[in-house]
Amino acid sequence: MNQPLIWLHEEALRVTHPVFRAAPEGTRAIYVWDDEYLSQLDYSLKRLVFMYETLCELPVEILRGDTVSIIKQIAPSILYIPATTKPHITSTMSKIKSVANVEVIPDENFVTITKAADIRRFFPYWNMAQKTAFQKNGGIDA
Amino acid sequence: MxxxxxxxxxxxxxxxxxxxxxxxxxxxxxxxxxxxxxxxxxxxxxxxxxxxxxxxxxxxxxxxxxxxxxxxxxxxxxxxxxxxxxxxxxxxxxxxxxxxxxxxxxxxxxxxHPDWAWNDTEPYKTGFTASDYADHLPDDIERGETGTTCIDAFIKELVTTGYIHNHARMYLASYVVHFRRVKWQAGARWFLQHLLDGDIASNNLSWQWVASTFSNKPYIFNLENVHKYFGNLIDTSPDANKLLHASYEELQIRLFPNIKGAL
Missing domain, CATH: 1.25.40.80 (Serine Threonine Protein Phosphatase 5, Tetratricopeptide repeat)
Known part of the structure; x- marks a missing residue:
């Protein structure tokens, strides 16, 4: 029977990320060492080593191959993915959505902003953000 | 697998x-x-x-x-x-x-605005258009051999450690875009390759901020400013940093000759 799965990417490398709470307890977590993706980004060895030593501390399997093919092969019942703005990852996520049932889990909020922020300049954003930026958990459960 | x-x-x-x-x-x-x-x-x-x-x-x-x-x-x-x-x-x-x-x-x-990652959000406010800027990072910058000693020191730190102080990032970005007239995208790509914290949102939009494609004016600096903040750490002597040894008024005329009056 197909099982749920967590696909951890390079911007969510901690066990306290909400993606682990969203998934059922004990859900298998994988990170995919995708050669094509990494070489496209042209990361220096510094970045790759930093990521790898972080991954080694996590309860996650590191699988090598093409991300979409691996997820298709595992065929999870549902795939939990941490939200990101990184274009390379969002592009892969779009492809994954054609082979798996996906739930994207945002990280903890830094601030609570109820109305749409003016996102062209920092200080209009800050005027709204500062109301909760000084509160524990950004005012979520303060 | x-x-x-x-x-x-x-x-x-x-x-x-x-x-x-x-x-x-x-x-x-x-x-x-x-x-x-x-x-x-x-x-x-x-x-x-x-x-x-x-x-x-x-x-x-x-x-x-x-x-x-x-x-x-x-x-x-x-x-x-x-x-x-x-x-x-x-x-x-x-x-x-x-x-x-x-x-x-x-x-x-x-x-x-995901498209702002690599596209100018606004025109440059430098008196130049995007086509006036080079597409690629010059080799001497990549090698840290520009001949401007403090710039070379920052580049060396970037390349060897993958981390540099935020102020140094602004100096380097300004140097690449305004002193060497290279597109911010070339510099942003270079930073992303090396910085351990290289994040497209923070990195690229900060480069746009320095370039003036995401701000009201270009960010520039001079040697006096580098000396004030880094003078006890690197060589900020005028002889070793001639390119930067000027007042802001002189730099504005030199770097943005098409702009008349204050930025």
Whole structure:
């Protein structure tokens, strides 16, 4: 029977990320060492080593191959993915959505902003953000 | 699919293994180590109040947490919560909280406008158009052999450690875009290759801020400014940094000759 799965990417490398709470307890977590993706980004060895030593501390399997093919092969019942703005990852996520049932889990909020922020300049954003930026958990459960 | 090794006797053996996985990856590993344990050690040593007073200086009480925040090893919220727990009055750490907010801001901008990652959000306000800027980073910049000593020192640190002070990032970005007239995209790509905290939102939009395609005017600096903040760390003598040894008025005329009057 197909099982749920967590696909951890390079911007969510901690066990306290909400993606682990969203998934059922004990859900298998994988990170995919995708050669094509990494070489496209042209990361220096510094970045790759930093990521790898972080991954080694996590309860996650590191699988090598093409991300979409691996997820298709595992065929999870549902795939939990941490939200990101990184274009390379969002592009892969779009492809994954054609082979798996996906739930994207945002990280903890830094601030609570109820109305749409003016996102062209920092200080209009800050005027709204500062109301909760000084509160524990950004005012979520303060 | 191949399952990769996660248990190593030493950092050296991990590094050797990563080299076999990515033989194309350039350079050497950074002395800055990843992992949650290292992140927690760094977090425990932050001084958010002193950060606000000294952060612009090369030897100021900066936190160096950004590689850990970028990789999600620490969340912005937990860093803020920890900083609050270390101070009596939250207003004392306004600058620190604001710096965390910048990252949140950049993420929100890119979420709203993913196309701004690599495209000019506005025209340059330099008297030039985008086509006046070179597409590629010159080799002497990549090698850290520009002949301007303080710039070369910052480049060397970037390339060897994968981390440089935020003020130094602004100097380098300004040098690339305004002193060498290279497109910000070429510089942003170069930073992303090396910076352990290289984040498209923060990095690219900050480059656009310096370039003036995401701000009201270009950011420039002179040697006096570098000397004030980094003079005790690197060679900021005029002889070794002739290109930067000028007043802001002189630089404006030299760098932006098409603009009449103040920026």
């Amino acid at each position: 191949q399952q990769l090794q996660t248990d190593f006797q030493s950092r050296d053996s991990l590094i050797s293994y990563v080299k076999t996985l990515a033989p194309w990856a350039k350079g050497d590993p950074s002395p800055i180590e990843g992992g949650r344990q290292n992140a927690e050690l760094k977090l425990a040593s932050i001084d958010p109040k002193a950060y606000g007073e000294t952060r612009n200086f090369g030897d100021g009480k900066i936190t160096r947490l950004s590689p850990y925040i970028h990789h999600g090893i620490l969340s912005l919220s937990e860093v803020r919560n920890f900083a609050l727990s270390k101070c009596g009055n939250p207003q004392e750490i306004t600058k620190f909280i604001q710096e965390l907010a910048w990252r949140d801001f950049w993420q929100r901008v890119l979420t709203e």
